[in-house]
Amino acid sequence: MPDLAQKRYVLGLTGGIACYKAAELLRRMQEQGAVVDVVMTEAATHFITPTTMQALSGRPVYLDAWDDRVPNSMAHINLTRGADAVLIAPASADFMARLAHGLADDLLSTLCLARGGCPLLLAPAMNREMWQHPATRRNVRQLEDDGVAILGPGSGDQACGEVGDGRMLEPAEILAELVAFAQPKLLAGRKVVVTAGPTCEKIDPVRVITNRSSGKTGYAIARAAREAGAQVVLVSGPTALPAPHGVRRVGVESAADMHAAVMASVPEADVFISVAAVADWRVVNASDSKLKKAGGGQPPELQFAPNPDILAEVAAMPGGPLCVGFAAETENLYEQAEAKRRRKGVPLLAGNLAQHAMNADDTALVLFDEHGHRDLPAMPKLQAARKLVEAIAAMLPGR
Numbered sequence: 001m002p003d004l005a006q007k008r009y010v011l012g013l014t015g016g017i018a019c020y021k022a023a024e025l026l027r028r029m030q031e032q033g034a035v036v037d038v039v040m041t042e043a044a045t046h047f048i049t050p051t052t053m054q055a056l057s058g059r060p061v062y063l064d065a066w067d068d069r070v071p072n073s074m075a076h077i078n079l080t081r082g083a084d085a086v087l088i089a090p091a092s093a094d095f096m097a098r099l100a101h102g103l104a105d106d107l108l109s110t111l112c113l114a115r116g117g118c119p120l121l122l123a124p125a126m127n128r129e130m131w132q133h134p135a136t137r138r139n140v141r142q143l144e145d146d147g148v149a150i151l152g153p154g155s156g157d158q159a160c161g162e163v164g165d166g167r168m169l170e171p172a173e174i175l176a177e178l179v180a181f182a183q184p185k186l187l188a189g190r191k192v193v194v195t196a197g198p199t200c201e202k203i204d205p206v207r208v209i210t211n212r213s214s215g216k217t218g219y220a221i222a223r224a225a226r227e228a229g230a231q232v233v234l235v236s237g238p239t240a241l242p243a244p245h246g247v248r249r250v251g252v253e254s255a256a257d258m259h260a261a262v263m264a265s266v267p268e269a270d271v272f273i274s275v276a277a278v279a280d281w282r283v284v285n286a287s288d289s290k291l292k293k294a295g296g297g298q299p300p301e302l303q304f305a306p307n308p309d310i311l312a313e314v315a316a317m318p319g320g321p322l323c324v325g326f327a328a329e330t331e332n333l334y335e336q337a338e339a340k341r342r343r344k345g346v347p348l349l350a351g352n353l354a355q356h357a358m359n360a361d362d363t364a365l366v367l368f369d370e371h372g373h374r375d376l377p378a379m380p381k382l383q384a385a386r387k388l389v390e391a392i393a394a395m396l397p398g399r
Contacts, residue, residue, distance in 0.1 A: 003179045005033030007084040010118075012108045013053070015043025017159040018090035018125035018168035023048065025089060025171040026056050032175065037062065037079055039108050041095070065107040076110040080118045086111070087178065089151075090125030090168045093136055099148070100139035121149040121181065123174050128164030151177045169245075176245040180227040183386070186393035188229030193269045193321070194222045195262060195276035195310070197237035199255045203302065204287040211277045214359045215239035217326075217381050218275035222247045224385035228393065230271075235261045237276055255279050255307035262310050269321040271392055274311040277328065282307050315345045322347065324392060328354040333366060334373060341368050348395060350388055367391055 009029065013022050029036050038053045038061045050061040060069055067075045080086060088095065088108070095109070099122075104110040112120055122143065130136060131153060140150060152169040169177070196218020200208040215236060222234040223244035232247045235258055243249035250265070252258045255278045266272050281304040291300050315323040323346040327337040330353065337351030349368045357363040364378040365388065376387055 002031070002033035004029060004182070007033070007182065008035040008037070008082065009178075010037050010039060010079050010083050010086045010111070012086060012088040012091075012111075013038065013040045013044035013048070014088060014090060014092040014095040014108065015041060015046060016090040016092050016125045016168075017047060019044055019047035021168055021171055022089055023052060023056055025174055026053065028171050028175045029178070030057070032179070035059075037083075039063075039075075039079065039111060041106055041108050043092070062107060065110055067107070076107055076114045079111055080115040083115075083118050085119040085121055085178070085181065086115055087121045087123070087174075088112075089123035089174055091122040093124075093126045093130045093133075093139075096122060096124065096143065097135065097139050100142040100146075119149065119181070120147075121151055121178070123151045123168050124153045124166070125168035126153075126166045127158060127160055128162055128166045131164075131166035149177075149181065173245045176223075180246070183224075183227040185229035186389060187225055187271070187396075190230045190270040190396070191233075191268055192222075192225045192230040192271045192273065193233045193235065193262060193265045194218055194225065194273045195235045195258060195278070196222065197239040197241075198277050199237045199258055199279045199307075200253045201255065201279045201282045201307075202286045203283050203300075204289065204291045206290050209279060209281075209283065210238075211279070212358050213237070213239075213277035215241050215276075216359070216361065217357070217363060217385070218273075219244060220381040220385040221273055221275055221388060224382060224389045225271075225273075227386070228389050233265045233269075235265065235276070255282060255310075259308040259310050259313075262314065266314055266317070266321055270396065271324065272311075272314050272321040273324040273326075273388075273392075274314075275326045278310060279307055281305065309344075311346065312344045322392065322395060324388075325349040327351040328357065330354050337366065338368050338373070348391065369395075 013019050036057050054061045062075050098109050104113045154167040154169045155165045156167050197215035198211045198213040200210045219241050222232050226232045226246050234247050234249045250261045252261050283302050284305045285303045311325050325344050325346045327340045329336045333351050341349035351366045352363050362378050363381050363384050365376045365384050367374045
């Protein structure tokens with residue numbers, strides 16, 4: 001089921017060039033199953049037409065507080081009743097200032113004041129100097145104190161030609177925030193460290209020993225933990241995946257690099273989830289120059305040494321984080337995964353069959369703990385990650 005299925009949102013647009021992004025955001029919200037009512041300020045209509053937003057949403061676009069298409073001409077009341085959230089994207093500096101001071105002189109601002117318990121989310125969009133202005137900073141603090149969620153802003157090139165903070169987040173980032181907002185905050189206030197992807201052990205400057213891990217499961221778990229309210233550090237081997245929005249990614253290559261990054265991050269962590277496919281051995285006689293074929297094409301003689309066992313080391317730390325392991329097996333999953341859980345000394349381990357899960361978008365996890373195991377049905381990896389986060393959160397209060 002799409003993440004926003006059976007949910008209804010009010011999408012508000014205020015004046016700013018970032019209005020062009022609202023069209024894509026609307027489409028992405030609908031692709032996730034949301035029903036969206038669009039409300040625009042008069043200034044917003046100078047950047048994108050109501051006709052465009054109506055064609056995309058398939059629903060009326062509201063501009064006027066006296067719109068008689070709404071019962072009793074009370075759009076400012078009726079549009080938010082039963083809505084899951086009001087999202088203003090873009091939210092201009094002027095509109096944020098009016099909200100902070102409780103002004104209500106058009107449909108959108110009046111709607112925000114009359115929304116009752118409906119959550120309000122703002123995606124700011126303005127010039128970098130406007131964003132940094134003391135008045136804007138005061139308004140942002142006031143809005144946050146009032147329970148308004150501020151999404152972003154991002155940083156980068158701006159329409160005025162300047163560079164800096166103030167860009168509206170991209171539609172995909174706002175959608176990720178919207179989905180995260182709807183998830184239960186099972187890990188609120190927790191710090192989580194996740195490892196993901198493969199490691200690469202150098203043979204020479206152009207050759208490495210690695211594996212087929214895509215990193216999809218680890219990245220999904222990092223996203224699910226962040227959705228659940230955690231502060232997440234993702235220690236990742238080389239992958240083509242973008243870091244989930246709001247997650248701090250630390251890129252590494254070798255197992256030794258991953259070990260160093262993990263040990264620097266876990267002392268303050270509440271949870272450590274070891275998902276990465278870490279190489280068991282490294283090449284101790286790696287060459288600093290490209291190895292050439294010897295006479296007769298004989299392969300070089302490589303010498304190996306074991307890599308650090310990151311999960312076992314973290315699990316053995318006095319007062320360390322709750323540790324969660326992973327086992328990707330090709331046979332005898334139940335026996336080998338449980339044996340690994342006991343060997344590593346971790347309270348929870350997730351196992352799956354590598355031949356079915358590796359590089360795939362779906363997975364069927366089996367969760368192992370001291371009480372036995374629980375089989376989860378095959379599902380998209382993000383959904384499976386959310387199930388794993390539920391299991392982890394259930395273990396935390398008793399620690």
